[in-house]
Amino acid sequence: MPIRFPTVDKLYSYVDRGLIGILAGFLSFYLLRAVSLPDGINYFVTALIVVSSVILAGLMPVILLVAAIILQFLKNYTVLGTYVLGKPSVEFLVASISSFILLIIVPTVNYAKFVDLSSYVISMGIIASIIGPNVNYFLVNFPILLGITFFATTQKKTTLISAIISPLPLFSLILLNLYSPDRFYIIAAVILLEISSVIGFALNNGAAMVSAVPAIVSALLFSNSFSYSKTLTLLSSVLATAGIAIYVGYSYAVAKSVYSNELKLKKKSLTDDLQETLKGLKDLETMKNDNFPITNSVEMTIAKIEDIKKRTEECSTPKCVDELRTEMEASIKSVSNYINDVIFEKIIAFNNVAEELKSKGLVIEKIEIPKDEFKIDSNLTYSIQRIISKIEMEYNSSAQVILKIADKLKEITGLEMQNEIRVLPSMDKLPSLYDKVADPVVMEKINSCLDNLLVLLQNINEMKPEKERDTDIFKSIIDSKQLNGINKINYSYDTIKRGLTYVQNFIKNLIQESTALTTAYPFLNDVININVVERIQQTLYDQGVPMCRKVTLLSSSIKILEDLSLVVRYKEYVRDLNGILNNVTKELLSDGKECVPLAELGIRKDLAPLIRAKIKENGNGVSLRNDSICRGN
Secondary structure: OOOOOOOHHHHHHHHHHHHHHHHHHHHHHHHHHHOOOOHHHHHHHHHHHHHHHHHOOOOHHHHHHHHHHHHHHHHHOEEOOEEOOOOOHHHHHHHHHHHHHHHHHHHHHHHHHHOOOHHHHHHHHHHHHHHHHHOOOOOOOOHHHHHHHHHHHOOOOOOHHHHHHOOHHHHHHHHHOOOOOOHHHHHHHHHHHHHHHHHHHHOOHHHHHHHHHHHHHHHHHHHHHHOOOHHHHHHHHHHHHHHHHHHHHHHHHHHHHHHHHHHHHHHHHHHHHHHHHHHHHHHHHHOOOOOOOOOOHHHHHHHHHHHHHHHHHHOOOHHHHHHHHHHHHHHHHHHHHHHHHHHHHHHHHHHHHHHHHHHHOOOOOOOOOOOOOOOOOOOHHHHHHHHHHHHHHHHHHHHHHHHHHHHHHHHHHOOOOHHHHOOOOOHHHHHHHHHHHOOHHHHHHHHHHHHHHHHHHHHHHHHOOHHHOOOHHHHHHHHHHHOOHHHHHHHHHHHHHHHHHHHHHHHHHHHHHHHHHHHHOHHHHHOOOHHHHHHHHHHHHOOOOOHHHHHHHHHHOHHHHHHHHHHHHOHHHHHHHHHHHHHHHHHHHHHOOOEEEHHHHOOOHHHHHHHHHHHHHHOOOEEEEOOEEEEOO
């Protein structure tokens, strides 16, 4: 995990808060002593103010600065060291207002706009130095506090405007010493500090130390103006140098730490990537087969990656790691390109076949081409297998569809294509296999079968009562003839199967009723042959007989079915046939007629076989001749 360093301006903020706490301690103790409170209370309240000033560094300095100025005025009628009485009022007001702006308003604006506390430090240092000689703070020499302003001035600023604004409170020293004989030294010293602040902003890294030079010269000028001792001059110079040195030293330390951390992170990142790449390459080798050929370059790349992995441990600079990463990427590029090309070709080939089959009526879901290239990592084989599995799944699904169609075609026509399509050599062969199944000759055979079925069902409906007839199936037959390809085979299969089921049910009922009639009237066995119809029924239930052959068989057996159906249809007449013949016999004997035509008796000619069989059974001296019942045998 990378180390997070605070920015330089944050670091300065921490230091400035500490300095504000120190200066706030001096100012607050001075203010509290003026109230004449016990020392114990002064120390306690001062400690609270110090802590509050560190925490509320943007608010407490303003309060303390204003309070110190007011208290100083009330005690000796001076404002920032300037005696009020005896001075021209205009000069006094201008100096007072300008100093107030420079010492209080400017720091407040600088903090509000740039979150920069250095102006507060400078203002508090100036005020503490002015009022300090009136109070004994543990023998502290208060000009030392003015030296703190040098540290605040040379701090590295984040913006040019902040660098210009930050030292402005120092210009109050010019106003406070406007009539001093050393005022020109003070003006020069303040300007040099302003220049130092701007140079510190403009220069980076070690070059920023140059900004300490104007500040040191400024310290020498102040020592001449305020009678600083050599020790205080040296201290101010050291503090001025420390202000910018914090930036230079901290930046160097951060850079060194970041450099070390960067090297560590880059090596770890490269090592992890190399490990991922090796796993991907080795997994890739295990996929080598006829369906997914792997070139020898994979083995060579594995050896190269292993070598780069060893050399990574020896790298001592981020640049070295970057070069090895570039080498790694170049090594796997050819393998990556090869893998992407193979997958792309497979997808394109599959989608072309899917498009061709779609145009023939067989819908296959296409495979979307990946938007991103395959990367050589531990997920490579999974990504490849997912696509290959998808292709194989669609391939097998399509093959199964064709196999099922072939099975249906065999059930319909008896055509055997299993040997031709059971082994599917490759995806691109599917369209040609489809063409074999959907051959025009095959389609013509199905049409012929549908025509025969149509005629057969029309004949069957003629044998059934009108309310039991199925006419919807005729529309299905017509619709089937208008289709092509797989759709035609599927639809025709269902239609023919439905038609045969319709005929099977008809024959089943026909056999049941005929069997009951022959049992009751044995003479009918000479007229109808139920055994033949039962054999036809057995053929209909035989799964090995093609449906179209069943249709042909039924079409050729229509006459047999019609005869049986006729007997069943006129079963009520069969029951009365014995009485009819007895009446005719009596009529022939009584009237002396030779013959009585069936039409005269109201008997259909197609029922003649029933009458002949019944006469044969009774043997009552009559016979059937030329559609008439006559005397004699």
